[in-house]
Amino acid sequence: MTRKERVVAVIGHNITDAVPWNVELTSGEMVKVCEYLGIEASEFFDLAGNHIEKIGYNIGGREVKPGFWQDEFGVVWDRSGLDKDIGVVSEVLLKEAGLSSYQFPDPPTEEVRKVTEKVLGNGRDTFKFGKIAMTYFERAWSLRGMENLMMDMALNPAFAEEFFGAILDYNMQIIETAVQYDIDGFYFADDYGQQTGLLMSPDMWRRFIKPGLAKMFEKVKSANKVAALHCCGKIDAILGDLIDIGLDIYNTVQPEVYDLKKLKKEFGNHLTFWGAISTQQTLPYVKPDELKRIVRETIDIMGQGGGYIAAPTHRVPEDVPVENVAALIEVLKSQ
Numbered sequence: 001m002t003r004k005e006r007v008v009a010v011i012g013h014n015i016t017d018a019v020p021w022n023v024e025l026t027s028g029e030m031v032k033v034c035e036y037l038g039i040e041a042s043e044f045f046d047l048a049g050n051h052i053e054k055i056g057y058n059i060g061g062r063e064v065k066p067g068f069w070q071d072e073f074g075v076v077w078d079r080s081g082l083d084k085d086i087g088v089v090s091e092v093l094l095k096e097a098g099l100s101s102y103q104f105p106d107p108p109t110e111e112v113r114k115v116t117e118k119v120l121g122n123g124r125d126t127f128k129f130g131k132i133a134m135t136y137f138e139r140a141w142s143l144r145g146m147e148n149l150m151m152d153m154a155l156n157p158a159f160a161e162e163f164f165g166a167i168l169d170y171n172m173q174i175i176e177t178a179v180q181y182d183i184d185g186f187y188f189a190d191d192y193g194q195q196t197g198l199l200m201s202p203d204m205w206r207r208f209i210k211p212g213l214a215k216m217f218e219k220v221k222s223a224n225k226v227a228a229l230h231c232c233g234k235i236d237a238i239l240g241d242l243i244d245i246g247l248d249i250y251n252t253v254q255p256e257v258y259d260l261k262k263l264k265k266e267f268g269n270h271l272t273f274w275g276a277i278s279t280q281q282t283l284p285y286v287k288p289d290e291l292k293r294i295v296r297e298t299i300d301i302m303g304q305g306g307g308y309i310a311a312p313t314h315r316v317p318e319d320v321p322v323e324n325v326a327a328l329i330e331v332l333k334s335q
Contacts, residue, residue, distance in 0.1 A: 003051040004184065007127035011226060011248060011272045013306040018335035019299055020051035020127075021310040022274075023328060026085050028318035036322040046124075049333050051309070054131040054187055055119045057174050059108040071134075072105055075142045085315070092145040097152050097159045102143070104166055107173040116181045129187035129228060130178035132171055135216075136190050137209055139167050150200065153208055160208055168212040175219045185226030185248070188216065193233020195257055202237045210238075214245040221246045228274070232314075233257060236267075243270045250274065252313040253302075256281050260301050268302075274309040276302050277328070283312060283320045288327035295331045 001009070006020040025033060025044070034041050045053075060072035067080030068090060079087035094102055112130075119128060134142060140163055141149045152160040175186060190213075192198055192205060217227045228249035229242065234257040239250065252275035253263065260276060276298050277283065282291065295310070302308040310332055316325060 002125040003049075004125055004127045007051050007309065008184075010303075010306045010308060013269070013272075015303075015306055018332075019303045019308050019310050021332040022050045022052045023048045023312060023325070023332070024050075024315045025325070026315045026317050028084055029316050029320060029322075029325070032318065033322050033325050037326065048329050051126055052129065053119060053122075053124065053126045054129045055116055055178075055183065056131050056133065057108075057112050057115070057178065058131075058133050059111045059115070060105065071142075072108070073139065073143060074105075082318075089142055089145070092143075092148065094144045094148075097144075097148075097156050099162065099166060104170055107170050107177075109173060109177045112174055112177045113181075116178060116183065120182060127184045129185045129226075130175070130183050131187040131189065132174060133189045135171065135188040136164065136167055136212055137192060138190050140164060153200070153204055157207075164208055164212055168215060171216060172219060175216060179220060179223035179225055183225060185228055186216075186220040187228045187230065187251075188213070189230040191230075191232040192238070193231055193235040193257075195233060197234050198237055199233075202241075205238055206241060210241055210245065213242075217246040236263070239267050239271070243267070248272060249309070251309075251311070252276075254278065254280065254313050255298070260298065264302055264304065264307075268305065268307055272307045272309065273302055275311050275313045276308075277310065277312045279312045279314045279316055279320065283316060283324050283328070286324070288323050291324050291327050292331040295328060299335070 001017055003020065006016045009016045010020060030041050030044065034044060039047060058072060062070055064070045064076060069077045069079055069087065071077065074093060076090040077087035078090045116130065178186065198205060220227045226248045227246050228251060229247055230251045232252065249272045253273045255276055255278050277295055282294055299310055
């Protein structure tokens with residue numbers, strides 16, 4: 001089977017010769033791992049045997065000074081600390097509950113076309129997603145500030161709905177452009193969870209987040225593409241809602257917050273799970289042989305009846321021993 005064929009098959013809840021997998025690294029870990037393996041960073045994807053490629057549509061950022069990155073919405077991220085890939089918001093742009101002082105960027109539709117055509121033409125037999133990082137809730141709080149946005153949702157709902165609507169309009173133009181191409185799916189990244197549950201009540205999520213997500217999913221599904229959502233934390237309270245609006249793939253599944261057997265039994269007929277190899281409690285701490293055992297056990301649980309893409313729960317951080325990354329790739333490729 002090709003890599004794409006494996007992914008398509010497991011999404012259809014079919015058993016394959018091996019479960020598909022994807023191993024992604026943070027920039028710091030990439031340097032260490034490539035030095036250990038004696039390869040260039042450009043060689044890692046194929047050496048790892050990765051099955052999935054993401055075409056990023058967060059286009060237009062720039063470094064404004066060493067360690068500080070300004071994204072396409074004008075938000076400046078301080079990357080001078082340990083997190084070199086995302087960072088923390090340096091300053092809130094929307095200090096008041098109103099949009100009159102802020103000019104949304106124009107959706108980079110021509111650049112979306114160019115980058116999509118480039119990746120689709122790379123000759124790899126992979127499953128290819130278009131991707132918007134910080135899709136919706138995350139984009140809102142990056143501009144407004146987390147506490148401010150939460151207060152807006154509780155005390156100024158009219159503004160919150162207008163704000164989310166403006167972000168939705170921007171995203172929809174990107175999605176509409178991307179799905180004209182022969183991509184296989186669309187990957188949305190938007191965190192609503194923490195270790196013990198949602199960041200907000202399920203009812204609050206259903207009022208402000210679900211309607212916009214439903215419209216984005218519908219645009220993807222109407223073009224016969226697969227809808228995937230990356231969301232950190234424990235969000236089982238809304239998995240039924242996400243299934244109802246068309247979600248196909250749920251990433252990332254953190255084994256430190258879920259009982260994997262229970263999760264698979266309850267939602268496995270409706271969702272493909274992607275993740276479940278912990279970057280929090282497993283990869284940084286166990287020895288390579290123990291890691292291999294855990295990975296095999298995870299595949300046995302999550303791969304029953306198809307519906308599983310094996311992967312670390314996040315990009316592998318720099319505190320993970322390089323020997324464990326090598327062991328992870330070895331056990332995945334030896335299925």
